[in-house]
Amino acid sequence: MAQAKTLKESEFKKVLLIISTRKHAHRNRIAFLLSFWSGMRVGEIASLKICDVIENDGVVKSEIILKPNQTKGNHSRKVMIAEKLRKEISNYIKTIIVKDINQPLIYSQRNRNGFNSLTLSQEFKRIYAMSNIDGATSHSGRRTFITNLANRGVGVRVLQALAGHRSIATTQIYIDVNDDILRTAVDLI
Numbered sequence: 001m002a003q004a005k006t007l008k009e010s011e012f013k014k015v016l017l018i019i020s021t022r023k024h025a026h027r028n029r030i031a032f033l034l035s036f037w038s039g040m041r042v043g044e045i046a047s048l049k050i051c052d053v054i055e056n057d058g059v060v061k062s063e064i065i066l067k068p069n070q071t072k073g074n075h076s077r078k079v080m081i082a083e084k085l086r087k088e089i090s091n092y093i094k095t096i097i098v099k100d101i102n103q104p105l106i107y108s109q110r111n112r113n114g115f116n117s118l119t120l121s122q123e124f125k126r127i128y129a130m131s132n133i134d135g136a137t138s139h140s141g142r143r144t145f146i147t148n149l150a151n152r153g154v155g156v157r158v159l160q161a162l163a164g165h166r167s168i169a170t171t172q173i174y175i176d177v178n179d180d181i182l183r184t185a186v187d188l189i
Contacts, residue, residue: 035141043117
């Protein structure tokens with residue numbers, strides 16, 4: 001099976017533009033940004049509850065602790081949340097009705113129940129199709145996150161920790177070797 005496409009900056013912006021013009025724009029934007037700016041898997045995003053991302057005082061957390069049942073490998077892990085993503089989460093929370101902190105962060109159209117990993121994957125697929133981006137999947141955000149950090153010189157051990165991988169070999173598979181990485185490498189001379 002081919003790996004998910006890593007998005008260029010122009011494609012990333014194109015998807016955000018398409019999302020902004022469609023129904024459920026706020027919800028889809030935050031799901032998309034959680035993937036691209038934190039490297040979370042689609043199943044992890046789908047499993048998030050309000051209490052996973054918001055402190056008791058209403059402040060967005062700087063790190064999300066995923067419980068074993070929320071992760072692929074059934075191991076808890078910490079997801080670091082950058083300031084720009086915290087602002088986006090805060091803006092998103094203001095657009096939804098929070099009745100219970102245990103409600104899903106990313107709701108679905110039906111009765112505001114949460115997505116599961118399959119239905120959220122299908123939503124990503126629909127968004128990419130509307131954006132005319134071939135080869136992109138729900139895993140594209142995660143691969144782009146890891147590749148972009150590698151492009152900026154972040155070491156593979158740090159990438160491994162951010163991705164929640166048990167093996168560096170797995171993390172290395174995610175890094176899309178492209179012209180930007182090659183230019184950065186030769187510019188070190």
